[in-house]
Amino acid sequence: MRENLLFHWNRIREKLWVKPLLMSVVSVAVAFLATLADQTDAIRWVPDVSTDSVETLLDLVTSSMLVIAMFAVGAMVTAYGSASNSATPRAFSVVLADDTSQNALSVFIGVFIYGAVALVALKNDLYDHAGRFALFIVSVLVFALVILTFIRWMDNIARLGRMGNTIDKVEAAVANSFASWMYQPRLGGLPAGNQSTPGGVPLVLPKVGYLQRVDMAALQAKAEQLDLQVILAVLPGKFCTPGNPVAHVQGLARDKAECMDLLADAFHLADQRTYDQDPRFGLVVLCEIASRALSPAVNDPGTAIDVIGTSTRLFHQWALARQESSAESLYDRVYVPDLREQDLFDDAFNGLARDGAGLVEVSIRLQKAFQAMAGFGDASIRAACLEHSRRALARNELVMVLPQDIEAVRRAAGF
Known part of the structure; x- marks a missing residue:
């Protein structure tokens, strides 16, 4: 049950319209709940707020929120396009599931609908003076929420879609998938x-x-x-x-x-793979990011080195989780193959080693990563590291021209 709920929740998070729709429903409900204040004893002691003051505040909220919501959508679409073009299209789903941006868009649209509904209700004398006071308080709180959300969202949107941010989000998705598997x-x-x-x-x-x-x-x-x-x-x-x-x-x-x-x-x-039950998919996405960064059109070996460090952290988590895992099988009538570390390393490093074979800085960093991961205390990871270290060195010897570069890579590999 937990896995099913988590899977469907992750698919919902990848739909951009779900949260704005829910917030819109809540906004309409809040606008009408303010009328309940007229049915309580509060009508005797709350101050009588003028209709004009509440109307002015709602006008301000309504007129500004639609513009801000349109601006938010444009900024998010630009960030999503940047993530797909600069990293890999397979990273789009984790960027789209960014909670901060979705929550901000939901607040902006929800507040716009709240303002429009409350304004129409106010002009039709739906509220007495207790209801107007409740509506005024709610509107002030909503206005403060908008300001705080906008400030937080601006800080987030400045990073959303950037290469480092995309790599971090993919790393988090892979880490969650590793943790679920363990x-x-x-x-x-x-x-x-x-x-x-x-x-x-x-x-x-x-x-x-x-x-x-x-x-x-x-x-x-x-x-x-x-x-x-x-x-x-x-x-x-x-x-x-x-x-x-x-x-x-x-x-x-x-x-x-x-x-x-x-x-x-x-x-x-x-039609597409997901991260939930598929730890290998995230490693493929990271490798694609590194390969694109190493293409002649981009020529960004620093991103490839960043991906190597990210993969090293993930395999360290995998090794620790294997040592600490003591979970028992829940389903005694279903037999499932194990994930092989060799396959995980193929997904994470084959493309990177191929495309970075001619770059001495990337090759040295890759060999150092293999040396580090071989010391994690996991026999399967160590065997995969040795195999991929030999493969990468063989590629270097075929591609590199300068003997000193080849020798530097050999020393890093320990051969």
Whole structure:
């Protein structure tokens, strides 16, 4: 249940219209709730605020908020375009999910609607003097909220879409994905390595797309109901086609087609990958950012070096989490493959090592990162570091011309 709610919440965060819509509904409700003050004893002691003063304040709020909201949308679109063009289009979803910008836009639109509704209600004598006083207090608080939100948002929008900010957001998404995987290793299932051969009936999906999510709780419930065992053949992030099974089902004793349809409902395909159950996707995005920075058109080795440091921090988190993880399997009828560190390193460093093979500063930094990660105390990470260090050095020897550069990289690699 927690994973399902988190997945749907993350998809909602990527929709720009959801929060403004909710804020608009709240704004209309607040405008009419002020009338409740006229039904209380407050009418005897609150000061009588003139209609003109409240109307002036609401006019100011209404006239300015629409302009500010339009300005906010323009600034956000520019920042989103900058993130997609300077980093990679795959980073767009994490930039779009920026809470500060979405909250600011929601406040601006919500306050505009609040001002318009309250102004119409005021001019139609919906409020007595207690209601006008409540409306005045609410309007002052709303005006203060707008000012604070605008100041905070201006500080955020100055960074939104910049390369460093985009890398930080992708790093946070990958870190959350790593933490979720370690909180429930193998998505909460049993190790697929316990099954010597998958066997069983292959489960294929009729669609083509990336496997975004596996609903493990639903899969477990259906496997228990049908007395089956399900062995996943792929992990979220895999590009699936009808010709390749996503799982193998053992123990079928009922109508095959009906059982397969029930189990297939737990696998969700889409056109794009997401970060939730797919830790490798974030590493691919970071590698794409570094590769674009190393292209001749951009020529920004500093960004590639920044990505190397980011990946090193993420693998340090991965190593620590593996050492501390003691989670038990939640789903005893579903077998799931492990994430291989070699695959993670392929996603994080193959493209970077290829495109930075001719740059001595990037190559040295990459070899130092491999040396550092090899000392994290994880045997699988150490093996992946040694393999990728050799690969990167082989690329350097093929591309670099100056012998001194090659020798400097060799010394950094320890060979």
